[in-house]
Amino acid sequence: EAKSQGRNRFAVYHEKMKTNNNEQLKLEADLHKAVKRKEFHLVYQPQINLRTNRIEGVEALIRWNNRRKGAVPPGEFIPLAEDMGLIVPISDWVLKQVCHDFKKLHRLGFQKLRFGVNVSPLYFREEQFAENMIQITEKEKIPARFIDIELTESTIMPNATSSIHKLLQMKKHGFKISVDDFGTGYSSLSYLNRFPLDTLKIDQSFVKSICKFDEDSSIVEAIITMAHSLHLKVIAEGVENEKQLDFLKKEKCDFVQGYYFSKPLPLDDLIDFFYKWEAEWIK
Ligand code: C2E
Ligand code: MG
Ligand code: MG
Numbered sequence: 170e171a172k173s174q175g176r177n178r179f180a181v182y183h184e185k186m187k188t189n190n191n192e193q194l195k196l197e198a199d200l201h202k203a204v205k206r207k208e209f210h211l212v213y214q215p216q217i218n219l220r221t222n223r224i225e226g227v228e229a230l231i232r233w234n235n236r237r238k239g240a241v242p243p244g245e246f247i248p249l250a251e252d253m254g255l256i257v258p259i260s261d262w263v264l265k266q267v268c269h270d271f272k273k274l275h276r277l278g279f280q281k282l283r284f285g286v287n288v289s290p291l292y293f294r295e296e297q298f299a300e301n302m303i304q305i306t307e308k309e310k311i312p313a314r315f316i317d318i319e320l321t322e323s324t325i326m327p328n329a330t331s332s333i334h335k336l337l338q339m340k341k342h343g344f345k346i347s348v349d350d351f352g353t354g355y356s357s358l359s360y361l362n363r364f365p366l367d368t369l370k371i372d373q374s375f376v377k378s379i380c381k382f383d384e385d386s387s388i389v390e391a392i393i394t395m396a397h398s399l400h401l402k403v404i405a406e407g408v409e410n411e412k413q414l415d416f417l418k419k420e421k422c423d424f425v426q427g428y429y430f431s432k433p434l435p436l437d438d439l440i441d442f443f444y445k446w447e448a449e450w451i452k
């Protein structure tokens with residue numbers, strides 16, 4: 170009896186595995202075609218300078234509209250793209266699209282805007298990473314100082330010597346470098362000081378608990394103070410309410426982004442948002 174039960178259990182498990190695998194295989198096949206089918210698009214989230222109250226940057230975030238499943242979040246398909254060896258073509262597409270959108274905004278008069286571009290650890294570790302980034306911006310005739318490369322701590326920490334080498338190569342061309350999700354890794358700020366960085370982005374999880382947990386508020390305060398002592402700018406991500414904003418202003422955080430100001434927006438909506446923001450600002 171125990172045996173047959175065991176077999177049944179296996180059968181159930183097996184069935185489930187099969188459907189999961191089928192779904193997985195379909196999604197993988199779809200992802201292969203997604204670039205050519207033009208199923209990706211970018212949305213942009215404004216980044217506000219707290220001292221001037223102006224939008225000085227936007228973060229580019231990829232979106233995938235799959236024919237069968239609709240919107241698939243990047244948290245789901247980026248790891249898949251990494252497994253399938255598709256992260257390089259997808260990331261190159263992102264940077265090219267950013268360059269095109271940069272030119273469009275430039276023509277409309279938004280000429281100082283910086284564009285944050287997220288980079289997968291897998292791509293960063295590729296030998297040709299820095300060269301590809303440089304080549305794309307040169308081909309598109311975009312000054313690299315308008316591109317802000319976002320990398321996590323765990324992306325740059327292993328093989329520090331090689332990371333520093335790549336980052337220096339990019340800095341020489343003018344790229345800005347940001348550490349994304351800062352505080353979730355295990356690196357000390359003094360260690361990070363070995364890397365040629367411009368900005369720390371405080372992870373949302375800390376921002377969420379500002380004014381809720383004293384300890385997290387203290388961590389945010391400490392990150393800002395220490396970052397400034399190392400001449401790094403600070404961006405707080407995931408700002409959702411006025412309390413968080415007031416705290417960040419008081420602590421002299423440089424930039425904020427989050428739903429409190431705007432969700433990530435398609436380019437046309439972003440342009441509308443800029444005009445409204447400017448009108449409000451001039452008042
Ligand atoms: P990330 O770079 O840390 O991006 C921030 C995420 O927080 C985005 O989610 C954004 O939509 C979301 N967010 C912004 N403001 C708020 C807020 O106030 N509250 C909350 N709850 N969330 C907020 P998204 O777009 O789903 O992206 C998730 C992650 O996927 C990104 O985290 C990034 O690691 C990755 N990703 C997105 N686009 C790309 C890309 O083009 N290339 C690569 N390699 N990774 C990407
Ligand atoms: Mg990011
Ligand atoms: Mg982040």
Ligand code: MG
Nearest residue numbers: 287321349350
């Ligand atoms: Mg993240």
